[in-house]
Amino acid sequence: xxxxxxxxxxxxxxxxxxxxxxxxxxxxxDLDFFLKHSVNWPEVQDCYKKEKAFREAIIAKLGIMPAPxxxxxxxxxxxxxx
Amino acid sequence: xxxxxxxxxxxxxxxTSEEENVRQRYTEREKVEIFDNEFLPQIDSMYNFAYRLTYxxxxxxxxxxxxxxxxxxxxxxxxxxTNAKAWLFRIxxxxxxxxxxxxSKEPSKVDYQExxxxxxxxxxxxxxxxxxxxxxxxDMIGDEVSNALNALAVDFRTVIILCDLEGFTYEEMAKILDxxxxxxxxxxxxxxxxxxxxxxxxxxxxxxxDKD
Numbered sequence: 001x002x003x004x005x006x007x008x009x010x011x012x013x014x015x016x017x018x019x020x021x022x023x024x025x026x027x028x029x030d031l032d033f034f035l036k037h038s039v040n041w042p043e044v045q046d047c048y049k050k051e052k053a054f055r056e057a058i059i060a061k062l063g064i065m066p067a068p069x070x071x072x073x074x075x076x077x078x079x080x081x082x
Numbered sequence: 083x084x085x086x087x088x089x090x091x092x093x094x095x096x097x098t099s100e101e102e103n104v105r106q107r108y109t110e111r112e113k114v115e116i117f118d119n120e121f122l123p124q125i126d127s128m129y130n131f132a133y134r135l136t137y138x139x140x141x142x143x144x145x146x147x148x149x150x151x152x153x154x155x156x157x158x159x160x161x162x163x164t165n166a167k168a169w170l171f172r173i174x175x176x177x178x179x180x181x182x183x184x185x186s187k188e189p190s191k192v193d194y195q196e197x198x199x200x201x202x203x204x205x206x207x208x209x210x211x212x213x214x215x216x217x218x219x220x221d222m223i224g225d226e227v228s229n230a231l232n233a234l235a236v237d238f239r240t241v242i243i244l245c246d247l248e249g250f251t252y253e254e255m256a257k258i259l260d261x262x263x264x265x266x267x268x269x270x271x272x273x274x275x276x277x278x279x280x281x282x283x284x285x286x287x288x289x290x291x292d293k294d
Contacts, residue, residue, distance in 0.1 A: 044191035057219040061227035071143050075150045
């Protein structure tokens, strides 16, 4: 089968979906479409994999800091007074 | 996403639609239930957001406490069972801008010219990514990544926190930040690339290879 060009609707749709997938804002149908059609453009798939890995690395490194224990009690006291 | 916003008489929110002005009339008992069951469970996320905005533990605690007090005071403008987290984040963000950010000698300024035009550009594939070796990030410790994030202007830092750490949707972020969804998307893209640039500079200084 002849490879699709970058003028194709599939390419344009893949490029529209790329930032949505990176930001985890896309639907599962969008992801399926992207995975199915982006095989025609390895650089697009490579970009997706790198961006996804970067996002996951940042999330893993930053994490969520728990609030100090005394903060909850302090808020409760202030609200009771209010 | 909740349609709730802070009330129109709230000092930090002068522009609200009629729909947004719908107020509930909760009993004292209901208020406490909402506060305990819907607001307080968000305290870790709230503190995390506040800390990453202020970069100071005491300021973060003050900001979270102030946010919860405002939330309780204006609880009648919150619709029970809707998105409490987004509602609280919006109050916290406004409190930060109006109270805490003013204390800064040099408030962060962002040149949005380049950012806002990103999604109007047809050259999306060329600008979609700024390359960075992921291994270099994985070799870093959390504090190093945290410092790089904190080196970004607060508006860029905020979208990364809201999207990547807190998992808000574009629509929720747009409402929290009072900006269009397109701006959220372009700002997020630019923020990630700026963060990569910071991390690449750090990786270079530490002798990590920065390219595949």
